[in-house]
Amino acid sequence: MQNLESTKALFDRWERVWNNGELDLVPSCVAEKYIRHEDAGERIVSPQEYASEIERLRSDRPNMRIVAYDHAFDGERAWYRVDFKWTDKDSGEERSRASLQVWRIEHGKLAEAWVANHPVGTTWGDAAALERWTAEKGQAATRQLFSTFQLGQLQLRNRVVMAPMTRSRAIGNVPNDLVAEYYTARADSGLIITEGTSPSPDGLGQPRIPGLFNREQVTAWRKVTDRVHEKGGRIFVQLMHTGRVAHPANMPEGSKIVAPSPVAIEGNIYTDTEGHKPYPVPSQMSTLEIEHAIEEFVQAARYAVEAGFDGVEINAANGYLIEQFLHPSANRRSDEWGGEGRDRFALEIAKRTASAIGGDRVGIRISPHGAINDTGPFPGVDAFYLEFAAKLSELELVYIHLVDHSSMGAPQVPADLKAQIRERFRGAFLLSGGYDASRAEADLADGKGDLVVFGRPYLNNPDLVEKLKVGAPLRDADPHTFYTPGPEGYTEL
Numbered sequence: 109m110q111n112l113e114s115t116k117a118l119f120d121r122w123e124r125v126w127n128n129g130e131l132d133l134v135p136s137c138v139a140e141k142y143i144r145h146e147d148a149g150e151r152i153v154s155p156q157e158y159a160s161e162i163e164r165l166r167s168d169r170p171n172m173r174i175v176a177y178d179h180a181f182d183g184e185r186a187w188y189r190v191d192f193k194w195t196d197k198d199s200g201e202e203r204s205r206a207s208l209q210v211w212r213i214e215h216g217k218l219a220e221a222w223v224a225n226h227p228v229g230t231t232w233g234d235a236a237a238l239e240r241w242t243a244e245k246g247q248a249a250t251r252q253l254f255s256t257f258q259l260g261q262l263q264l265r266n267r268v269v270m271a272p273m274t275r276s277r278a279i280g281n282v283p284n285d286l287v288a289e290y291y292t293a294r295a296d297s298g299l300i301i302t303e304g305t306s307p308s309p310d311g312l313g314q315p316r317i318p319g320l321f322n323r324e325q326v327t328a329w330r331k332v333t334d335r336v337h338e339k340g341g342r343i344f345v346q347l348m349h350t351g352r353v354a355h356p357a358n359m360p361e362g363s364k365i366v367a368p369s370p371v372a373i374e375g376n377i378y379t380d381t382e383g384h385k386p387y388p389v390p391s392q393m394s395t396l397e398i399e400h401a402i403e404e405f406v407q408a409a410r411y412a413v414e415a416g417f418d419g420v421e422i423n424a425a426n427g428y429l430i431e432q433f434l435h436p437s438a439n440r441r442s443d444e445w446g447g448e449g450r451d452r453f454a455l456e457i458a459k460r461t462a463s464a465i466g467g468d469r470v471g472i473r474i475s476p477h478g479a480i481n482d483t484g485p486f487p488g489v490d491a492f493y494l495e496f497a498a499k500l501s502e503l504e505l506v507y508i509h510l511v512d513h514s515s516m517g518a519p520q521v522p523a524d525l526k527a528q529i530r531e532r533f534r535g536a537f538l539l540s541g542g543y544d545a546s547r548a549e550a551d552l553a554d555g556k557g558d559l560v561v562f563g564r565p566y567l568n569n570p571d572l573v574e575k576l577k578v579g580a581p582l583r584d585a586d587p588h589t590f591y592t593p594g595p596e597g598y599t600e601l
C-alpha cells in the first residue's frame with residue numbers, strides 16, 4: 109500500500125517528465141515493466157519504451173505539456189484526469205486532449221495503467237462513476253486472469269492453472285519429498301493439475317511416473333496435498349494409464365502392456381535400463397480386462413480423495429489408454445468397445461468416477477487433432493468430439509480441458525471446434541497450449557474459456573503467477589531436465 113504523499117511525489121516526477129522532458133526520471137516513475145491498457149488493447153512497456161514514446165510525442169507535438177489534472181486515490185489505485193496541450197506541427201494550432209487514467213502503484217512506481225483519451229473538459233464525475241469505470245476497464249475486461257473462479261465447490265484464487273506435466277522424479281512410482289517441494293512452490297496457482305499418475309501397475313509404461321493404486325502411494329501423495337493446501341493452493345491429480353505407450357523395462361513385475369487392439373506405436377520409447385527400444389505390440393484387452401481397467405480408474409479416484417486431492421482429471425488425451433480407445437487407428441475392435449462404441453470406455457470411466465466422488469470433482473482432458481503417440485486427425489474427428497462433449501456434459505463433469513499442441517508443432521485445433529465444444533458442455537472450459545498473459549487475458553475477455561492452463565512456463569518459473577501479474581520476464585524451460593531424476597531443473601533451478 110502506498111500513502112498519498114508518495115503518490116503525489118510520483119505524480120510530481122511524472123509531470124516533470126512530460127512538461128520538462130526530464131526523461132532520466134522515467135525509471136523512478138515506471139516499474140521495470142508495466143502493463144498499459146488503452147482503448148485499442150494492452151501493451152507491456154519498459155521504462156525505455158516509455159521514455160522514447162514521450163520523446164517522440166514531444167518532438168511531434170511541440171510545446172506538449174500538462175495543463176491541468178484532477179486526482180483521487182484509494183490507497184492502492186490512483187485516478188487521474190490529465191489535460192495535455194500542444195501545438196500542431198503543421199497548422200501551428202493549439203490542440204488538447206484529456207487523458208483519463210487509473211494507475212496501480214507498487215513501491216512508489218507506476219506498475220499498471222489504464223488509459224482512455226477524451227476531449228478536454230471530460231471529468232471523472234463522482235466517485236461511483238470512477239469505480240464503475242475501473243471495474244469495467246480494469247478488472248472485468250483486462251485482469252480476469254487474476255480474478256477468482258468457482259470450480260464446482262472450490263473457489264480458485266485466480267484463473268492460472270498449472271498444466272499436467274510428467275517429470276519422472278517418482279522413483280519406484282511413489283512421489284517423494286522433491287515432488288512435494290516442486291508442487292508446493294507453485295501453490296499460488298489457481299489450480300495445480302499433477303503429472304500423469306497411473307491408476308494401475310499396468311499403466312506405468314514410462315520411467316519413474318507416479319501411481320495411485322496402493323496405500324504407500326496414497327500416504328505419499330497426502331504429504332504433497334497437505335503442503336499445497338497449507339499454502340492455500342488447490343490440486344487435482346491427473347489419472348493417466350499409459351496403455352501401449354509402454355515398455356516392459358519401465359514396468360513393475362507382474363504388470364502387462366494392454367491396449368484396445370494389438371497395434372504398436374511406431375518408433376522408440378526411452379527406458380532407464382536399456383536406453384531407447386522399439387514400442388512392443390500391446391496385448392488386446394479382453395472384456396474382463398476392460399471392466400477391470402475402468403474399476404482401477406474409479407478406485408484411484410477414491411484414493412485421490414483419501415490422499416487429499418481436490419479432484420481428479422481423467423487423461424483422455426495425448427494418445428494414452430483412453431485416447432487409444434477413442435482413436436480409430438489404435439482401436440480396431442468390432443465389439444461394443446470399438447467402432448461406434450469407441451467413446452464407451454471413456455464415458456464409463458467418467459460416469460463411474462463421477463458417481464464415486466462427485467462430478468464436481470472430476471474433470472477430463474481431451475486432444476482432438478492431437479498428434480502425440482500415433483494419434484492425429486481422423487475422418488469425422490470434429491463431429492466425434494462434439495458428440496463426445498455433449499455426452500460428457502450429461503455426466504455433469506466439472507470441466508473439459510482442451511489440449512492444443514500447435515505451439516509444439518502439432519496441427520492447429522480449429523477455433524470453431526473449441527467454441528462448439530465449449531457450447532455443448534455445461535461445465536467449465538480450460539484452454540491450454542502456448543499461452544502468455546496477454547493471450548490469456550484476451551481469450552478470457554472474449555469468453556473462449558474459463559481458466560487458462562500454462563505448461564512449460566511453469567517449469568523454470570515457480571513464481572509464474574506473480575511474474576504474469578507484473579509482466580516480468582520468464583525463464584525458458586530446459587528440455588534436458590524435463591524427465592531426468594533428481595532435483596536439477598526441478599527444485600534446483
Ligand SMILES: Cc1cc2nc3c(=O)[nH]c(=O)nc-3n(C[C@H](O)[C@H](O)[C@H](O)COP(=O)(O)O)c2cc1C
Nearest residue numbers: 271272273274303304541542543562563564565590
Ligand atoms: C515436460 C512435459 C511433460 C508433460 N506431461 C504431460 C502429462 O503428464 N499429461 C498431459 O496431459 N500433458 C502433458 N504435457 C503437455 C502439457 O500439459 C501441455 O499441454 C503442453 O506443455 C502445452 O502447453 P504449454 O504451451 O503451456 O507448455 C507435458 C508437457 C511437457 C512439456
